[in-house]
Amino acid sequence: MDDLLALMTMLRDRQYGCPWDIKQNFESIIPYTLEEAYEVLDAIVREDRVELKEELGDLLFQVVFHAQIASEENAFNFSDVVQTIIQKMIRRHPHVFPDGTFDSFGKPSVYSDEEMSQQWKAIKAEEKRLKGKAEQGLLDVVPESMPVLMQAVKLQKEASKVGFDWDNITPVFDKIREELDELEEAVKELSRDEAEAEMGDVLFAIANLSRHLSISPEQALMRTNVKFRRRFHYIETALSQNKRPLSDCSLDELDQLWDNAKAQGL
Numbered sequence: 001m002d003d004l005l006a007l008m009t010m011l012r013d014r015q016y017g018c019p020w021d022i023k024q025n026f027e028s029i030i031p032y033t034l035e036e037a038y039e040v041l042d043a044i045v046r047e048d049r050v051e052l053k054e055e056l057g058d059l060l061f062q063v064v065f066h067a068q069i070a071s072e073e074n075a076f077n078f079s080d081v082v083q084t085i086i087q088k089m090i091r092r093h094p095h096v097f098p099d100g101t102f103d104s105f106g107k108p109s110v111y112s113d114e115e116m117s118q119q120w121k122a123i124k125a126e127e128k129r130l131k132g133k134a135e136q137g138l139l140d141v142v143p144e145s146m147p148v149l150m151q152a153v154k155l156q157k158e159a160s161k162v163g164f165d166w167d168n169i170t171p172v173f174d175k176i177r178e179e180l181d182e183l184e185e186a187v188k189e190l191s192r193d194e195a196e197a198e199m200g201d202v203l204f205a206i207a208n209l210s211r212h213l214s215i216s217p218e219q220a221l222m223r224t225n226v227k228f229r230r231r232f233h234y235i236e237t238a239l240s241q242n243k244r245p246l247s248d249c250s251l252d253e254l255d256q257l258w259d260n261a262k263a264q265g266l
Contacts, residue, residue, distance in 0.1 A: 005078055008068045026069055033062040092123050105195070138162065149217045152207035169212050176205045212218050227266075234261035 030164040035183040036059040043052035067078035073239040090097045095111040098104045111119065128141075138161070142154040159165065166172055235257040239246060246254075 003222050006070075008061075008064045012068055012072070012136055023196050024065070024069070026066060029065055033059075033066070036062050041219065041222055042226070045219065045226055048154065088127075091127075092120060094119065094123075120263075147218060148223070149203070152204050153211045153217065156211050166212075169209070170211045172205070172212050174201070176209060179205045231258055231261040231265050234264075234266055 009016045010016070036055065040052065040055045040059050041053045043049075050215040061083070064078060067076070067081050090100055091100055094100070094246075095116050096105060096166060098107050139155055142151055142158060144151070146154065156165070179198065179202045181237065183202050186195040186198040207217050210220065235254060236246065238257050238260070239249065
């Protein structure tokens with residue numbers, strides 16, 4: 001870790017460092033931070049442990065990059081980041097660290113699962129109060145910059161804490177069907193803007209179903225994207241072996257190759 005921190009300092013050195021690294025700031029490296037996070041997810045979904053090791057390193061480098069910029073501003077440094085998360089996790093796990101220290105680890109937990117859940121919520125509420133955020137609206141804790149499907153789930157989760165939620169999954173399916181009907185009507189009879197709004201409602205309802213099933217919609221869609229790439233690559237390979245371009249094939253032929261790929265477990 002010391003070597004990585006030293007490397008980052010050298011890359012940002014005003015005299016001998018890398019010109020590209022030197023001119024970066026928090027805002028300019030946001031896209032790279034997001035990209036690295038998604039590449040970690042991609043490696044996990046593809047179950048590629050070698051790739052995962054590399055992508056986790058890339059993501060860690062982004063954390064170090066942000067910490068280095070903050071250090072140059074005398075705001076905080078990497079050590080502060082580490083200590084902050086350690087203190088937070090110990091504070092939020094009194095059932096693991098009863099005395100609030102590493103030394104208290106190993107003592108039997110006296111909390112039920114429900115008590116641990118309530119305690120977690122109480123601790124987070126107290127953290128907000130100490131930060132002066134207690135008067136925020138309920139949904140203000142969900143960042144608008146968060147990926148939209150993840151954001152939808154988080155918004156619904158926060159609303160559910162005050163009872164704004166269905167208590168079983170049946171009406172969720174009904175809501176999806178209702179939104180699909182409204183989307184179909186909008187596509188046939190209304191403007192593109194109204195169709196876009198109805199599409200948003202459909203996706204929001206799908207995100208709600210994912211939440212009720214405890215399935216991450218981002219991860220589920222990532223897995224489907226990986227599967228689509230794999231099967232389409234099969235089609236391209238099969239046609240290439242027969243020296244046939246994709247454009248020469250009918251949809252029925254392509255569908256048959258897709259079914260072949262599916263039958264092979266791809």
